[in-house]
Amino acid sequence: MKSDTVYKRTFNQMLDLIQDHPVGAALPSETVLASELGASRTTIRKVIDELCAAGLLRFEARRRIVLSHDCGGLYHPVVETVSASDRLEKLFMEWMLRGDAKPGTAINEAEMARRFGISTTGIREFLNRFSRFGLVERRPGSGWVFKGFSESFASELFEIREMFELRSALAFCRLPREEACWKKLGQIEQEHHALLADIETRFHDFSDLDDRFHRLVIHGAPNRFIEDFYDIITFVFHYHYQWNKKSEKQRNRTAIVEHLRYIEALRSGDEATVDAACRAHLKSARLTLFQSMINETAPAGTKDNGA
Amino acid sequence: MKSDTVYKRTFNQMLDLIQDHPVGAALPSETVLASELGASRTTIRKVIDELCAAGLLRFEARRRIVLSHDCGGLYHPVVETVSASDRLEKLFMEWMLRGDAKPGTAINEAEMARRFGISTTGIREFLNRFSRFGLVERRPGSGWVFKGFSESFASELFEIREMFELRSALAFCRLPREEACWKKLGQIEQEHHALLADIETRFHDFSDLDDRFHRLVIHGAPNRFIEDFYDIITFVFHYHYQWNKKSEKQRNRTAIVEHLRYIEALRSGDEATVDAACRAHLKSARLTLFQSMINETAPAGTKDNGA
DNA sequence: TCCTTGTTTTTTATGGATAAGAGACATCGA
DNA sequence: TCGATGTCTCTTATCCATAAAAAACAAGGA
Incomplete structure (x- = not known):
């Protein structure tokens, strides 16, 4: 029902x-x-x-x-106001990020259903939707393997992210200035300034702004696979940083400054500048993520060495 | 049951x-x-x-x-020997490739269940799994939109494919020669020669070989997102060319020759050569696909101009 | 002629049931 | 002792049922 x-x-x-x-x-x-x-x-x-x-x-x-x-x-x-599937998602991520499951663990639907108190149908649907994030994988035959939120996961994720974002940033800066996205970029830039001025109290608002900024850049030259991929990024960051609030304010302040440079670079229209600003930002984002993984979440066994 | x-x-x-x-x-x-x-x-x-x-x-x-x-x-x-979900996949692709559904059409689970004679649960699971191919999209709220096997789909697909393959090819040619993949490459090369010699009768065997070749290249520097993406490619080609057999032999022969050049380039270790051979092959694959789309499958209305 | 509200129909979320299939364990003959 | 068969338990595929939500339709009043 x-x-x-x-x-x-x-x-x-x-x-x-x-x-x-x-x-x-x-x-x-x-x-x-x-x-x-x-x-x-x-x-x-x-x-x-x-x-x-x-x-x-x-x-x-x-x-x-x-x-x-x-x-x-x-x-x-x-x-009681969150749907079963949302609840499951949250429970599952909590379970995962807390490190209860070592990478490589096999999980089966029946057991998960018991553990999380949700019908097997619900579990199965969740796993199907969730498998696109690359954290679980259906095993030929039966069952699922849990891949873990590991360093190799993060580094594979970032490799793609960099390819996509670089491509999108360059495409964006070539767009004719009349395009609506330049106007939106201006608005987002304003929001960055506003947030920076108020960073002491409003630093939580950054993740939403971050998302909108990157999606705007990406959407300049639309490609459904790239936009879909950004869902994964959003998802991962959302959960990871929810578990890991350390130096959030500082982290966000840095990112804002990088974004502003990035925006300026886009405006300049100079591809080398764009390339540099984009790379700089991604590099720093990657570093931040890795540091927070090493320092906080990952207990021994959560790190693997690639497959 | x-x-x-x-x-x-x-x-x-x-x-x-x-x-x-x-x-x-x-x-x-x-x-x-x-x-x-x-x-x-x-x-x-x-x-x-x-x-x-x-x-x-x-x-x-x-x-x-x-x-x-x-x-x-x-x-x-x-x-009676194919599972409900496989049957559904086939029915759905048939329905799609035959052009019965114009891009942009909204489809709902209940209706599909009726049309294909499969329970709504089954339909839902299928759509969830299938959505990663970018051909249907869950609409916020409810229902699904059918995106169509259109030119924009194919061109977005190829854009990613090119990025990924180029990256993988370059990474591959940098691998130390002792790595097992070089040996496998040699085997696959042999298979290409054998197939080419026998092309008149065995040209159907190419698609499997093609798949193994590209997956080998890609797997040289593993990245789960890239490998997952290749599933989409495999899937799309599988169905598209199943509906569209025109000049299959010629098409495959050309591809084999390109692969052989590509392999040779990898062996040379020279990045510029690799880059060129890889691009050449992808360009030709793209062209072939587009031509077959225009000439055969796509009736008016199946082509869109991007979103 | 439209916005509002009342009513009916359709669709979706979610759990449950059940036979098929997979896997684990026990037993037995060379 | 070990691979093979017999038996039992657990998991999965698949459909169905049902209440909740959404959407479509109908009617009424400014």
Whole structure:
């Protein structure tokens, strides 16, 4: 049976929304709510019904009037708002990054299902989707092998990343200046300046900006395989640095500065400059990643020597 | 319920095997049979039981004696020997390459399940696995978009292929001559010569050789992402040229000659030569593919102009 | 004539069931 | 002792069921 995580998440969001409105005010129409909260009208209506029953809203003359802000214990626990597959992803990465699994370990679906408390169907789907990240591999015959978040993984990842990014950066700087992406680049550059000025408090915002910057560069000369590959990068960085917060602020500050040089290089239109700035940034990103792997996450056995 | 395709396939293979043995001779042990036919002993035993019941074999004193070659109508139909997922893959590719689906079409799981007569779970698994080929894409929200085997697909594919192969070829020619791969290269070279000599009759054997050659080159400096990507190439070529047999012999002959030059270049160790030979081969492969796309498969509407 | 809301239909997420197939263990004859 | 066969257990492929969500449709009021 499908779980009702969407409902619960939407319910919580709606509680937030109610508190943003003064008592007596009206909430937007169902359609608007649906698109704002990212759910279907069906779900929105269910939530509204529930909230009316709880006495927080009143439905009158096509308007949903806020009756009270008293949402004390109404919030649904956050765990219940994430879908089974997202939960599994998180559990799995946690398990992996904590180093519970040595590279080379065979895992089978049935066992995983037991370990993570998720149906085998769910496990199987997850492994299938996940295998593109190169961290697990289906073994001919049966079962899966766990490849580990190892140094060889990271270095193979970076080798590709460098090829792709260099290619994209050069292609980008050759684009005619009228192209929309130059304008977007300007905006992103502004965001970098803004973030840098405020780095002390807002350094967490960097990873999103980083992602948008690199994706913009890459998208200048679109290639679905390159863009798909960037999903892997995003994913890996997301989890790795979630487990590994050491010197995050400093790390991000450095990266911002490198990005700004990189952007400047792109503007210059000079390919040698672009090449140099891009390489410099990637080299430093790689180094940072490796250092954080060696110092923190990887207990003995998590490092391998390539295959 | 799991289908018994393994059993049926094994049964058919065993019939072949029986006919290879004179009446009165004994088949190998269960263990040996299992490993030779690529199935588990469980399956082998089931097949043997069945064949004994059919009077083709007799089990006496630990030996399986062939009693007769009379396997007339015993073969299971070939369709019943392929697993649901393989069947789906084939159906889907057929549907796609025949041009029944215009690029950009949204497909949903339920509809596909109906169209192909396979459970939605099966469809979903297929789409998940298949999405890495870049021909379908999960749409945020729900459903899938069919991207089409278009020119832009092929050209994006080749762009990556060229990057990867060039990198691998250069890495390969730098490998010390003692490495095992040089020996393997020699063997593969021989196979090329042999095939070329016999091209009139054996030209179908090229695609397998082609695959092994490129994978050998690539594997010289292993990178899981590159090797994974080569799966896509293999897959695409496999299906495309299955639908498109035009001038296959000529095409393969040309490729063999190019490979031989490429191999020679690798041996020379001179990077410029390698670079040139590799590029030449890829350029010609690309051209061939494009021509065959334009001339045969793609009806109007199958070509797009990139996204 | 549109936006809103009420209602119905379709699709998707997720767990469960089950026979097929794989693998592990036990036994036995040379 | 060791490979072969017999037996038992566990895993996987595959379909089905069902509630949740999404989408499509219908009707009503400014």
